[in-house]
Amino acid sequence: MNRPDITRGNPLKYGLIACGDMARTHVMNVATRPDLFQVTAICDINNAQMDELQNLLPPEHPTPKRYSNYKQLLDTGDVEAVIVSTPNTLHLEPVIDSFDAGKHVFCEKPFAVTLDECDQMIAARDRTGLVLQIGLVLRYAKTLQAMANTIAQGQIGDPLMAWCHEFRAPFPIGQGREWRYEKEKSGGAILEKNCHHFDMFEWMLGAKTTCVQGFGGRHVVENGKHLDAMPDVGEFEKLVKQNDILDHAVINLEFDTGAKASLLLCFFAPNNGLPFGVLGSKGRMSTNVNRQLKGFFLHENMRALDYEDDIPSGEFISVSENQMGEDFIVHPGGLGQHLAFYESVRMGTPVFCTAEIGKQSTAVALAVQESIYSGGTLVDVSS
Numbered sequence: 364m365n366r367p368d369i370t371r372g373n374p375l376k377y378g379l380i381a382c383g384d385m386a387r388t389h390v391m392n393v394a395t396r397p398d399l400f401q402v403t404a405i406c407d408i409n410n411a412q413m414d415e416l417q418n419l420l421p422p423e424h425p426t427p428k429r430y431s432n433y434k435q436l437l438d439t440g441d442v443e444a445v446i447v448s449t450p451n452t453l454h455l456e457p458v459i460d461s462f463d464a465g466k467h468v469f470c471e472k473p474f475a476v477t478l479d480e481c482d483q484m485i486a487a488r489d490r491t492g493l494v495l496q497i498g499l500v501l502r503y504a505k506t507l508q509a510m511a512n513t514i515a516q517g518q519i520g521d522p523l524m525a526w527c528h529e530f531r532a533p534f535p536i537g538q539g540r541e542w543r544y545e546k547e548k549s550g551g552a553i554l555e556k557n558c559h560h561f562d563m564f565e566w567m568l569g570a571k572t573t574c575v576q577g578f579g580g581r582h583v584v585e586n587g588k589h590l591d592a593m594p595d596v597g598e599f600e601k602l603v604k605q606n607d608i609l610d611h612a613v614i615n616l617e618f619d620t621g622a623k624a625s626l627l628l629c630f631f632a633p634n635n636g637l638p639f640g641v642l643g644s645k646g647r648m649s650t651n652v653n654r655q656l657k658g659f660f661l662h663e664n665m666r667a668l669d670y671e672d673d674i675p676s677g678e679f680i681s682v683s684e685n686q687m688g689e690d691f692i693v694h695p696g697g698l699g700q701h702l703a704f705y706e707s708v709r710m711g712t713p714v715f716c717t718a719e720i721g722k723q724s725t726a727v728a729l730a731v732q733e734s735i736y737s738g739g740t741l742v743d744v745s746s
């Protein structure tokens with residue numbers, strides 16, 4: 364995608380609602396483009412989190428105003444747009460209040476923990492005509508955009524199957540981050556983590572999920588203790604007092620084109636990247652969605668394929684720094700999503716990762732969780 368010149372105009376004035384891990388990642392990315400972005404106001408219920416975030420701003424950056432209540436930030440802050448990075452169950456009110464205060468909204472994924480919440484936020488966007496973009500950051504990763512375009516051009520024929528393996532360490536703990544271990548507060552591990560991947564399936568396959576089935580459970584992470592197989596995560600027992608989320612799952616999905624996909628999730632296999640691929644009628648593509656996402660393999664002509672999962676044998680399509688268009692910090696697409704948001708706010712460019720996409724990935728994740736918690740029944744996706 365060729366980006367228009369976006370260096371015109373004054374920096375977009377961002378107000379940050381919550382200053383935790385993800386907000387810090389946003390700040391590290393937007394601080395690389397002071398010509399486009401300025402953080403003018405920050406808010407968190409925890410002062411230490413605001414201190415830590417503020418320390419990431421370069422010395423020449425104007426000092427943002429600080430608030431302990433986001434409503435004060437909306438009332439008195441010099442803010443054009445907000446980034447909502449509160450825990451998942453706390454997106455709804457800040458998003459709606461921000462729209463009512465006339466601010467554009469960048470809302471973290473998962474969009475919400477229920478479809479009704481998604482609808483309420485979409486209604487607020489439509490009522491106010493302001494911009495709403497969802498932080499499904501991988502949509503802005505240049506390698507994945509190149510993959511999606513290559514598939515859309517028909518290079519692997521009809522996309523028929525897709526897979527994704529998320530083999531990772533348990534969720535981080537400390538600094539109040541234990542909310543992810545409680546389903547009540549996170550909406551569940553599959554919603555929290557895999558909304559990205561359900562969206563990638565639909566995006567790459569050019570299809571909508573119709574039906575899901577999943578099996579999952581807890582092998583490693585149990586209430587108040589962790590089992591031997593879990594990597595050493597320090598003071599786990601002390602910090603994670605309650606834990607009722609899944610730590611592994613096997614998930615199958617069917618799409619309206621007849622395509623199928625499969626996702627494996629495991630929380631006790633750190634640092635294995637995120638293998639992802641699509642099989643088509645004429646060839647396949649695969650990549651590893653980790654922090655060095657620099658390209659993908661294109662395996663044309665299925666007959667000639669030397670099938671090796673770990674060592675793909677196709678042509679490597681490199682997506683160079685130049686083609687990537689921008690550097691990112693922590694997440695591929697981490698800066699690109701803000702450049703796109705800027706364009707939507709300032710130039711009216713249509714939002715790429717819309718609230719409707721955020722709602723759909725939420726719908727799929729909730730359907731998968733319903734299937735797993737009911738012992739593996741088939742569940743229709745109702746969005």
Ligand SMILES: NC(=O)c1ccc[n+]([C@@H]2O[C@H](COP(=O)([O-])OP(=O)(O)OC[C@H]3O[C@@H](n4cnc5c(N)ncnc54)[C@H](O)[C@@H]3O)[C@@H](O)[C@H]2O)c1
Pocket residue numbers: 380381382383384385386406407408409412433448449450451453471472473498499500538539540541555694
């Ligand atoms: N796009 C991605 O890849 C990605 C990655 C990580 C997290 N996230 C999402 O970002 C959001 C935040 O995750 P995180 O990792 O930053 O969590 P975190 O626990 O590190 O930070 C959450 C912050 O919210 C603050 N907070 C809680 N209630 C608040 C309130 N009422 N007003 C103001 N601040 C409040 C907490 O004090 C904390 O500082 C979640 O929705 C998460 O799913 C997205």
